[in-house]
Amino acid sequence: MVSVSTTPVRGRPRDPQRRRAILGAAMALIAELGYDRTTIDAIAHRAGVSKPTLYRRWPHGKPELVADALRERRAGASPDTGSLRGDLLALVAIQTSHLHEDVHLACGLLTQLRTSPELAAVMHEHVIAEERARFTTVVERAAARGELEAGEVSPLFADLAGAVVFTRVTITAEPVDEAFAEELVDHVLLPILNIHPKRN
Template sequence: MRNEAVPVGRPRDPELERAILDSAVEVVVESGFAAARVEEIARRAGTGKAAIYRRWAGKTELVVAAAEHLQADVTVPDEGSLREDLVICVRHYVSPDARAALVLANVLAEASRDGEVRGAATEVIGRPPARALRTVIERAVARGDVDPSVPVDLIASIVPSVAFRQVVLEHRGLDEPTAVALVDDVLLPALGVRSGRGGSGAH
């Protein structure tokens, strides 16, 4: 007779996790990364520190998760148009929620001083959208739409560099017109592709 696996520990509570992440956002926005305390985050979430440490290893992992919680989901689009795929990727950096930019600014500022924060922020926040951009460009190269000699990694790094610089210096994400301009006036020319602005775009 086959042994059935028995669940170990308490089941995940999505509502509690959201409450903790929202509380982390509040505390970081009010106090900054360095001054944020796990005790205060737990108090505002109506729970104890043990509930936080069951889910996250410490403050760094929790605050990075809170920053990620406010970001748009990362997807690798395939709309049949290089321009449209790039626009969708770049829209990830458009942030209508002011709190998202403030929390991310705190994380990025701390990352410049703390290697642990830098590593966590790069892995969770930085790499996924940059990887999506690179995948879209590599796919266009494979289709023959883009010259294979283009520096894919360099071009894919332009948007994150612009977006994160704006977050750190101005505490705001990209707006929609800037995101579209980055595609039409920077990425596509760098890739040697006509923007197709107002039309179907490059295929």
Template sequence: MTTTVQTGAAGRPRDPRIDRAVLRATEELVVEVGYADLTVAAIAERAGTTKAAIYRRWPGKAYLVHEAAFPDDAPGPVAGDGPLADDVRGMVVACRDIFSRPVARAALPGLLAEVVGDPVLNGAVLARFQAGTWGAMHERLTRAVASGEARPGVDPDVLIETVGGATLLALLNRPDGVLDDAWVEALAGLLLDGLLPA
């Protein structure tokens, strides 16, 4: 499901080749120069297009960087009907893999600052996450609570926020950016202690 923010009047169909080139250029440049020094002009030059073409597709740099850092096809948890413990581990692994990508690590500091100060951007970012990884996680946890597989009263949103927050803090604490399988098991174990029925 695409969640690109589109602007401008209806006209001829968008050229997906331009979209791909712009997103690829954005991903490369944010890793090379960082979020603060990234410009739409540099992205346009690298992608072989114009600033006007980019602004027809994305309202601003933050929207574009967010889509490049967290694409619709990023790895996500496979929320199924297997054991809840396996799905929780899958959630932790997916979050680790998404936030550990070099583009995400380079983009997050600047994106977080902009998201806090821009309610429209905040809504767009949340919509992208909820349409993908967070939405799948939420559905699985909601089913688990309803079926008695998880404790009554468990809030899926709080659990998701715990996974995301723990992952971000762990990456900040580890300059090498390595969150290994032992870390996944430790976090998943803590979550499952509070999630599974006694």
């Protein structure tokens, strides 16, 4: 599994703008070419930096760099709207927005997931696990409010919303509007938790 070191590196302070350019170049190339055909050389060229610059920042190469880019792209806490239903609606909206923005990137990554253990490890640690954690936080917060009983929720609960959103955006091209989000939350996600939806 790829993990990004947090140990400070001595030397000239790193330029945040350059870092963003490198991470953006990596994501753009994966969207265009796929993960397997995206190389460190190509990322360095697209970002206008040298290859040694990339290896100084990401010593383990492409997997570490891509993990960093995915983490930054998907950063953000679980929304707290004051209710379980509101939190779930907000999460579905975030998932929908992210996928609309990154549909080509998602396809560029998914084509290699079954054949690249390296990429699978990166995706599991920095996309899947973090997405599940957001749903877990929402459920735990709801239990603390007294909206449902405390207890473990299957990871399938978190996976379900993303799978439905992904299918609609990339395969069926059906709407992922507010009405869709409400139907998904009220008729699928809340019933799984044995909660009768209450409109805010």
